[in-house]
Amino acid sequence: MGRPFLARLGANENVFGPSPKAVEAIRSAAADLWMYGDPESHDLRGALAAGRGIGVENIVVGEGIDGLLGYLARMLVEVGDTVVTSDGAYPTFNYHVAGFGGVLHKVAYKGDNEDPDALFAKAAEVGAKIVYLANPDNPMGSWHKGADIVKAMDKLPAGCLLVLDEAYVEFAPEGTAVELDIEDPRLIRMRTFSKAYGLAGARVGYALGAADLITSFNKIRNHFGMNRSAQIGALAALNDPDWLAQTCANVAAGRTEIARIAAQNGLVALSSATNFVAVDCGADGAFAKAVLDGLVTRGVFVRMPFVAPQNRCIRVSAGRPEDLKRFAAALPEALTEARSQPA
């Protein structure tokens, strides 16, 4: 529309921003950008490994989870290979799978949750090479206990890899992250500095898994692909757990406020373990789209799920108080407008 949004609540960004220590580290590194970044991300991987009691050979750093999902598809997906995912979940991996000639099988949500049991049963049924599961889920914000996912993994067929996207896990209740022997060959986990650490624009993701699998990324990744100051900033962010805790508290307060605003307007906000909330607009996808359009017209950027019946919702980031004030002001008008439209 040729002007910035008044409230940017649609891209799952963390409006509370990165640690001031990360900002300062990135500023200090700016004049050194004539040097390439470390192709091995040695310091960052070392810190991540030490924090988990695993080896650096169990961690690969890449250009966001999207970049790592692309590498993973390139490594593993051959023409005709089958991959199982949830219908309506985060779609980027699907694009890569299709691009390499893989065959996608989609499993429906169960309620508003991805359904590990059904996903893994489908994987067994079709002899899948890979299953993709996001926990917590985007776009719905729902989640499973890590232990329940591990239990469900018994159903995975032999040789099948679970790609577990934990992009939002720092926002989730204790026990959401999967705990499993890092060398278990059935699992690779994806993590990021884009969400809880507030560095979406820096492009720093990482994958955790068995050394054999992780090492094989080195055959194909863009070795000098990591921005130097992003590596430095991510390390500084990792070393500021207080800021992370404060961010998670801010996000939790934002989720509560979104739920309050929704209720005030007669709508239901779904429980969320992420930094966004799916708000059920109470009708179909066309109605939710009308509400979304009304919000966007009023300078409040939100998005919505792609697939029915989840597309009865709009997805709103847990913003700062001033962002949510704008959302609160715009929502009643957007709802009135949407209700006045011919069905």
Add this chain to the structure above:
Amino acid sequence: MGRPFLARLGANENVFGPSPKAVEAIRSAAADLWMYGDPESHDLRGALAAGRGIGVENIVVGEGIDGLLGYLARMLVEVGDTVVTSDGAYPTFNYHVAGFGGVLHKVAYKGDNEDPDALFAKAAEVGAKIVYLANPDNPMGSWHKGADIVKAMDKLPAGCLLVLDEAYVEFAPEGTAVELDIEDPRLIRMRTFSKAYGLAGARVGYALGAADLITSFNKIRNHFGMNRSAQIGALAALNDPDWLAQTCANVAAGRTEIARIAAQNGLVALSSATNFVAVDCGADGAFAKAVLDGLVTRGVFVRMPFVAPQNRCIRVSAGRPEDLKRFAAALPEALTEARSQPA
């Protein structure tokens, strides 16, 4: 060795650094890194297009030339496709070609120059889908006139794409860059902010070519792969032509100084159109390696070509006066040491 190099002259980095305006822009953008970068790199592509009188649809921005070469290989190389390159030239594209099952044919240098006539004749002979040529060349620093490359392109077989890597072209004499109708389907050119613009650590490359080819990158590239402040910094660097001119003058002075130091030690520095100089150590690859090791031991980081007879040289970046002073101090000792080793 557990300590930083005294002079970092081996990675083809630009030690004169980025424009202070770029540094300032990157610093100013640091706190905004919670936002994703523009997936279309709209402002940067717009400025690049305007400067060339071409359309934004003729430019794709990516995570360095290495990243773009990887995308290009993914787009074009199928199992059994043939690709022609120079034996001993920049190898990254080769890795991608091999990774996608392509078959590489290598053509020898002619003297210390890549040989466009021989490359394109070989392409015709083997029915190549792609030819890779760097102009100016890495690792030798040699170059051809753009017009001569265009003339040689008459030999390309029908349907063959020339990937022309112009990473160093801003350092080269007027007339080195290829001038050709941007919609000519035989050519894609690779450019970067890593070299003359001094932003190697930012990872910003771009490709110039026919709209059809350039647009097809969108099917497979990592759409949110670009660091936000890198986009902003590259744009600021582009808008500071005075700094670029000063850098090129500094680099030219550095090349002259390297030639002087080489001559002082009885060695010959090859002519260079880049920000590094290949210094002929006057014997074979083993001797050059001994010289290189002696420099590295003394804290002066340099590299050398992989393939004979180019591996009789060491490759030295056109550093600052203080860097080259260290090189000048270390070289005689490294040479003496190398000459005292048993053959």
